[in-house]
Amino acid sequence: MAEPQPVTDEILTVHRFSRDGADFVVRCPHCKDVIGIEGPVRGSQYQHRYVGRPGAGCRGWLDVSYDAKLVEEV
Numbered sequence: 692m693a694e695p696q697p698v699t700d701e702i703l704t705v706h707r708f709s710r711d712g713a714d715f716v717v718r719c720p721h722c723k724d725v726i727g728i729e730g731p732v733r734g735s736q737y738q739h740r741y742v743g744r745p746g747a748g749c750r751g752w753l754d755v756s757y758d759a760k761l762v763e764e765v
């Protein structure tokens with residue numbers, strides 16, 4: 692089965708992230724869902740996909756800026 696295509700190829704930059712226990716979370720700039728990510732967070736790229744269940748996620752790409760702020764809630 693072919694991979695579903697991302698909603699956009701555009702990589703959007705995120706400037707805020709938060710902690711969720713030992714993990715980190717950001718808000719997807721494409722679909723506004725909160726997604727869990729693994730560190731190191733700053734300067735890393737992530738694709739929003741397969742979060743929790745297969746097929747979930749918008750598959751959009753995001754890039755966490757090097758000076759992203761750690762906030763209480765994204």
Ligand SMILES: [Zn+2]
Binds near residue numbers: 720739749750751
């Ligand atoms: Zn998304």
